[in-house]
Amino acid sequence: MTPHAPHAPYADPAAGAAVKAADRAHVFHSWSAQGLIDPLAVAGAEGAYFWDYDGNRYLDFTSGLVYTNIGYQHxxxxxxxxxxxxxxxxxxxxxxxxxxxxxxxxxxxxxxxxxxxxxxxxxxxxxxxxxxxxxxxxxxxxxxxxxxxxxxxxxxxxxxxxxxxxxxxxxxxxxxxxxxxxxxxxxxxxxxxxxxxxxxxxxxxxxxxxxxxxxxxxxxxxxxxxxxxxxxxxxxxxxxxxxxxxxxxxxxxxxxxxxxxxxxxxxxxxxxxxxxxxxxxxxxxxxxxxxxxxxxxxxxxxxxxxxxxxxxxxxxxxxxxxxxxxxxxxxxxxxxxxEKVVENAARIGETVLGPGLRELAERHPSVGEVRGLGAFWALELVRNRETREPLVPYNASGEANAPMAAFGAAAKKRGLWPFINMNRTHAVPACNVTEAEAKEGLAALDIALAVADEHTV
Structure with missing residues (x-):
């Protein structure tokens, strides 16, 4: 299993500012309009978590780009x-x-x-x-x-x-x-x-x-x-x-x-x-x-x-x-x-993530469908459950994407780094995520989904 949840080290905003400045001066980021992005400066990572130079720690529900199956720094x-x-x-x-x-x-x-x-x-x-x-x-x-x-x-x-x-x-x-x-x-x-x-x-x-x-x-x-x-x-x-x-x-x-x-x-x-x-x-x-x-x-x-x-x-x-x-x-x-990581992913999906996400769907009108298996889940977010109209239009950007941006900001405020694509959020933590970490993520999603609910009709 992943190590005990690490605490972010002491903050060092000056170091973070230097990392950000060098990034903005020289790094050309993929899939991005370069002048419109504000990448987070990451100071470190361990297990299912990473943290920034301001001392903020995040539970990573993206597994990087869905690849850190055994977590960070094993x-x-x-x-x-x-x-x-x-x-x-x-x-x-x-x-x-x-x-x-x-x-x-x-x-x-x-x-x-x-x-x-x-x-x-x-x-x-x-x-x-x-x-x-x-x-x-x-x-x-x-x-x-x-x-x-x-x-x-x-x-x-x-x-x-x-x-x-x-x-x-x-x-x-x-x-x-x-x-x-x-x-x-x-x-x-x-x-x-x-x-x-x-x-x-x-x-x-x-x-x-x-x-x-x-x-x-x-x-x-x-x-x-x-x-x-x-x-x-x-x-x-x-x-x-x-x-x-x-x-x-x-x-x-x-x-x-x-x-x-x-x-x-x-x-x-x-x-x-x-x-x-x-x-x-x-x-x-x-x-x-x-x-x-x-x-x-x-x-x-x-x-x-x-x-x-x-x-x-x-x-x-x-x-x-x-x-x-x-x-x-x-x-x-x-x-x-x-460490039976494959078996853990199956168990967490069956006993924690699947039931937990479905329970969230029952309480949040913004959730149209829950689907997935293992450590691989998606929530389809909608404006209207009856019509299944997506929470934001297909391939939305700018103001049209504001509801998903608000959802993402709410998740990050609660210490959860969410995977967001169009009108969906995916729950894709490390495959060796613990039950406690998965429940921590579900609790943060619960609060963030309340923000998405504000955009339903």
């Missing part, structure tokens, strides 16, 4: 990185080194089915890029199908696969990507009233999309097993199995993106384990080593690996399987096993 992983740095800090990817080999072995042991070959990248977007390249080369086909309400990364192919507004400025329309609607009963595009209807109609829609795009032109279908940033929409029973059957029938490569959902986040090593489905390719990153050193990768089926047995795979990265990152992965997987 001493075992920090020591492993230090030890690896003293032994072999870096080495080129064409060689066999102990940390890389062991990390690949441990990951392959936990991936579903025969996904026993591991191609290492530096993060999730590069994992998606290479998975799609493998699928296209394996099939000799150009097109890839991906869902609206998805996020697959910000590199060239990955951003075109993405199904949310972050794609729009970079959507060049020439990447061979076709989007379709995946199931989401609360906001069903299929006018379904039950999960069974949503599943059946979503699968029919996917079949129709393939038919009109030309089955012989489709290389791959990529799905987040449980979509993350887009809203944590757990697929209905039978959906992923249905997609697997469609892929088998048309010779399409099935890619599951587990960059966010993998490595314990859903209360299983991989979210695919909940659905008894084995993809042809599985992408991972984030939780593989809790982001202590950047690492991602693709787990590859035997059939696709065989394609490149005598044919060179035309892709690679200078830092593929970096020793420090791989050592961190080995240590992280060991910690997750020894």
């Amino acid at each position: 001493p075992t992983v920090v020591a492993a990185i230090q030890e690896q740095a003293g032994k072999l800090a870096t080495f080129a990817p064409a060689f066999a080194i102990e940390a890389r080999s062991e990390a690949a072995r441990l990951i392959a042991e936990r991936t579903p089915g025969d996904l026993d070959k591991i191609f290492f990248t530096n993060g999730g977007a590069e994992a998606v890029e290479n998975a799609i390249r493998m699928a296209r080369l394996h099939t000799g086909r150009p097109k890839v199908l991906s869902a609206y309400r998805s996020y697959h990364g910000a590199t060239s192919t990955a951003i075109n696969l993405t199904g949310d507004p972050r794609r729009w400025p970079s959507d060049n329309g020439s990447a061979g990507v076709v989007h379709f609607w995946a199931p989401f009963l609360y906001r069903s595009p299929f006018y379904a009233e039950t999960e069974a209807e949503e599943c059946a109609r979503a699968l029919q829609h996917l079949e129709d999309t393939i038919a009109f795009e030309g089955p012989a032109a489709v290389a791959a279908i990529i799905l987040e097993t449980v979509p993350g940033t887009a809203g944590i929409m757990t697929p209905p029973p039978g959906y992923l199995a249905g997609v697997r059957e469609i892929c088998d029938r048309y010779g399409i490569v099935f890619v599951l993106d587990e960059v966010m959902a993998g490595f314990g986040r859903t209360g299983a090593w991989f979210a695919a384990d909940h659905f008894d489905v084995v993809p042809d390719l599985l992408t991972f990153a984030k939780g593989v080593n809790s982001g202590y050193v950047p690492l991602g990768g693709v787990a590859i089926s035997a059939e696709i690996a065989a394609t490149f047995e005598t044919r060179p795979y035309p892709g690679g990265l200078t830092y593929s399987g970096h020793p420090l990152a791989c050592a961190a992965a080995v240590a992280t997987i060991g910690v997750m096993e020894d």
Whole structure:
């Protein structure tokens, strides 16, 4: 479990001001209008908490960007990185080194089915890029199908696969990507009233999309097993199995993106384990080593690996399987096993987060739906429960986003750092969060939701 909640050290506002000044002078931040942001200067972090230079401590209900699955500064992983740095800090990817080999072995042991070959990248977007390249080369086909309400990364192919507004400025329309609607009963595009209807109609829609795009032109279908940033929409029973059957029938490569959902986040090593489905390719990153050193990768089926047995795979990265990152992965997987982190995520989701969030929904009219599993939950915030009108418009900014901004400010005032995306807040703490920490977060959410309630009708 995480260490006892640390106290923020003594305040040092002058040091914080210097950090902020250097940031504002020289750091170019992602996804931001540079002159409109005010990044918090962080002084330190431990377990499920971080703190600023003014002595304010926050319970992190974002896990960074949903990657610190074992929390911050776990001493075992920090020591492993230090030890690896003293032994072999870096080495080129064409060689066999102990940390890389062991990390690949441990990951392959936990991936579903025969996904026993591991191609290492530096993060999730590069994992998606290479998975799609493998699928296209394996099939000799150009097109890839991906869902609206998805996020697959910000590199060239990955951003075109993405199904949310972050794609729009970079959507060049020439990447061979076709989007379709995946199931989401609360906001069903299929006018379904039950999960069974949503599943059946979503699968029919996917079949129709393939038919009109030309089955012989489709290389791959990529799905987040449980979509993350887009809203944590757990697929209905039978959906992923249905997609697997469609892929088998048309010779399409099935890619599951587990960059966010993998490595314990859903209360299983991989979210695919909940659905008894084995993809042809599985992408991972984030939780593989809790982001202590950047690492991602693709787990590859035997059939696709065989394609490149005598044919060179035309892709690679200078830092593929970096020793420090791989050592961190080995240590992280060991910690997750020894401390039963995956089991803790499942238990906390079932006994604390799930029931607690549903209880909040009963009392707060701003909560339209609660959904999730493990340490992976979303609250859909609405202006009106009957009409399901979102609390703020789709992709809102500025004044239109004021209700969510007010909610976020209220949470931070109570010492909770919330995950906010559009009209949702996600409860995604470290997978080794304690029961007391989870309840602390729920109590802060309770107060912040009262602010959101003020904007309901």
